[in-house]
Amino acid sequence: MTTVAVLIDHRDGAVTRPSLEALTLARSLGTPVAVWLGESPSADAAAQLGEYGATEVRVVDVADARLAASAAAALGAASDDADVIVVISTFVTKEIVTRLAMTTGAGVVVDAAGAEIVDGKVEALQTVFAATWNVRTRIDADKAIIGVRPNTTQATPADSAGAGTIIDVSVDLPETRERVVSVAPVEQSDGTPLAEAPVVVSGGRGTGGDYTLVSELADLLGGAVGASRDATDEGWISHEHMVGQTGTTVTPALYVACGISGAVHHRGGMQASGTIVAINMDPDAPIFEIADFGVVGSLFDVIPQTIERIKERRGA
Numbered sequence: 001m002t003t004v005a006v007l008i009d010h011r012d013g014a015v016t017r018p019s020l021e022a023l024t025l026a027r028s029l030g031t032p033v034a035v036w037l038g039e040s041p042s043a044d045a046a047a048q049l050g051e052y053g054a055t056e057v058r059v060v061d062v063a064d065a066r067l068a069a070s071a072a073a074a075l076g077a078a079s080d081d082a083d084v085i086v087v088i089s090t091f092v093t094k095e096i097v098t099r100l101a102m103t104t105g106a107g108v109v110v111d112a113a114g115a116e117i118v119d120g121k122v123e124a125l126q127t128v129f130a131a132t133w134n135v136r137t138r139i140d141a142d143k144a145i146i147g148v149r150p151n152t153t154q155a156t157p158a159d160s161a162g163a164g165t166i167i168d169v170s171v172d173l174p175e176t177r178e179r180v181v182s183v184a185p186v187e188q189s190d191g192t193p194l195a196e197a198p199v200v201v202s203g204g205r206g207t208g209g210d211y212t213l214v215s216e217l218a219d220l221l222g223g224a225v226g227a228s229r230d231a232t233d234e235g236w237i238s239h240e241h242m243v244g245q246t247g248t249t250v251t252p253a254l255y256v257a258c259g260i261s262g263a264v265h266h267r268g269g270m271q272a273s274g275t276i277v278a279i280n281m282d283p284d285a286p287i288f289e290i291a292d293f294g295v296v297g298s299l300f301d302v303i304p305q306t307i308e309r310i311k312e313r314r315g316a
């Protein structure tokens, strides 16, 4: 039996959607157990993890899970018996799993789009080099660690729920030579973080700085607003919205590029999206080379019609 430990991402006590995706992936690899760092989860949160297949919720009460050394030690203690560890791929978890791999000898693949067990070994799937190559990596080590990108697995509840039994794990945390002195959240727009959003509607220089229509379409589709670097450099929208090589890498189910030419630096951060829709006045814009659906026209004409049709269909 393959035991798969899943490091759960939680905010204000609520389980994030990418964690449910990670549990769904874990079920296809073996028997999932959830690892929860911090104060014990609520009964509802534990029940939800059970609903997505977690047989146990192993809780390590780490005072500060933001310190990678503490988090790596805690995750290691809670996943001692696991053959596979799955985390959501973020800057923070990449440091955590690297440290853990050093102490356990595990093989690590991050930014994966999925994983499978083949002949008893874990094989991770990635799209690399600005999503121009698909790579399959086999992990030969006894323990495999996979960092999986959000939106690459459809989160579905398990056919038969796991017990989600809460188990406290105690661990001697290492002396750390760093200490978090203060934490202040950066002002963020409301809604799902860009990297996790299932739908991203992005605007570029073609918006001329007016994000009203792009935001309205994003809201209607339950998505987040993205932007090209030129738009953020112009100061039309904050840098947290930038998609691409220097911005955020996104892999939503639907990516709508409005008034974006599709420069290689932008494509590198969105090319692995599920379905790509491009709206651009220039029929020769490079974005059309990777778009599943393209509309040649001004976004100021096309988006209002799109919004109208979506509302019509929903009202029908």
Ligand SMILES: Cc1cc2nc3c(=O)[nH]c(=O)nc-3n(C[C@H](O)[C@H](O)[C@H](O)COP(=O)(O)OP(=O)(O)OC[C@H]3O[C@@H](n4cnc5c(N)ncnc54)[C@H](O)[C@@H]3O)c2cc1C
Pocket: 203, 204, 205, 206, 207, 227, 228, 229, 230, 231, 242, 243, 244, 245, 246, 247, 248, 258, 259, 260, 261, 262, 263, 264, 265, 266, 269, 279, 280, 281, 282, 285, 297, 298, 299, 300
């Ligand atoms: C090292 C480096 C890193 C970079 N990293 C990034 C990155 O992370 N992300 C990123 O985005 N860029 C990045 N860039 C910049 C990138 O190369 C492009 O310059 C940028 O993506 C172009 O932005 P854009 O598509 O909005 O603008 P443009 O290339 O100017 O394209 C605007 C498009 O809008 C269309 N348009 C105009 N009016 C309308 C309208 N009314 N309706 C519909 N279409 C219209 C035009 O036909 C055109 O295709 C980077 C560059 C460098 C050198």
